[in-house]
Amino acid sequence: MNTETIDLVVIAAYFIGLMIFGVAVRRTRGFQDYSLARQSVPAGMVFASLCGAYLGPGYSLGIAGKAYSSGFLLLAGWFFFSIQTCLVGIWMAPRLRRFSGVYTLGGVMARAYGSVAERLTGLVSVGLCIGFAAVLAKAGGTILAGAVGISLPLAIAIITGVGVIYAWTGGLKSVIATEGIQFSIVLASASATLLFAVPKVHDWPSVDHNAISLTRSAWESTPLITLLGMAVLFFLGETLIPPYANRALAGASEGASKKGFIWAGLFSVIWFVMMATAGIITRSIAAPLGNADSALISLATAVLPHGMLGLFFVALAAIVMSTQESLLNAASVCMTRDLLPPSYRLTDRSQVLWARGATLCFGVLAVFLALHAPEIIDGLLICYSIWAPTVLPALVWALFDLPTSRWAGVGSILFGGAGSSAILLTGVGGGSPTVAILVGLVLSAIGALIGYAIDKIRRKL
């Protein structure tokens, strides 16, 4: 890639700065401090860290790449993520924050459905977070390896390792603080890329025409069912996944959690339009691309001066690391709270030690899995289609305080998970993630009814 010494200096300074920050924030005052930042995160930081957590490679490079080939059409699908985040902010984040003494979604499930549901939720949460982290490690490693010319395994180890340092030392509060900084860098460098591109385009009316014709031809060639499938995926796939739920729980108040989610949902609309615009104008500036996913990088390489290009690559690393560290932190907290046997009556200090150990282990595991992980979009879609039907229905039911029973929750999780996994593994219905989510949701409802019936029979006996 077209990087010079000044760019490499910027990239190296960023990673060294993060490591120093990791050492500076090593003091932790107990498990609540480590896992939920003492539930004192203001609305502005809930917003910034949530944006940092959801802005991964898919919502930056992925959107620019899709817009490069199909214009603004797929914005319709991504906007469902924005709607979902706002709705979670209005209805679910405040309800989640209301649970006292709860550290994870498993804790919410334990209150509603008992310990079996808690363990299953913990298992799915930990597996999903490690899977997500591995997919992101591969994406980030590929970017870093291309930018500085090192091997992929080393790049994956650097991207994951530096983030693990501050997630390991300071827990959620240091993850949230670095996400604020990383989000700020990402915003500044994405904005600079578009502003520097403005004078490079000489014929703006033809860019408008290009956007309209790309969108129209994509509309004519894309079946409506594909668009509806995307809407379902983006509406349900990432709803209250563990790192987002942690931010709802960590808010200073119900109002802080609510505002943070609503602002993040509204901001995502601006971000999606900006990334799609970047993808479209790449056609007018850069040479034709073999791989559409490299549209944003090609645009930045074509318009940014050296030094700022280094900052752009830092932003790409930040996009990956902020999401990845949230996932590793969430996985370690879920492991400590939901999966350790009840006979382990851990002191506050030993819970912190367990969580720190788990963060390190999951970081190492993510590096190894990353070497065998699927491509970013495929990997994310698999994770989405497992999460939505497995934990989400029972969780939403519990959050709305509807009547519950022990085995209804367990049945919903088991049937939903089995349904979506079966579709993904057997390839029925093309193995499509949308089909997996829809089938999983139907089976989840059936599982809940069966579980409810079992509970009723047991009570009569």
Add this chain to the structure above:
Amino acid sequence: MSFMLCVCIFLPCICLALSIITLAVTVRYVRKVFFNRNDSH
């Protein structure tokens, strides 16, 4: 005026402003949480 040109100027300006605000909020949070300094007064 071109729609795409408006988007290319208007949205990045909003994001740049948001970037500065976010940085300020983060610095305030870091000072308060890690260095026990309260900026409220």
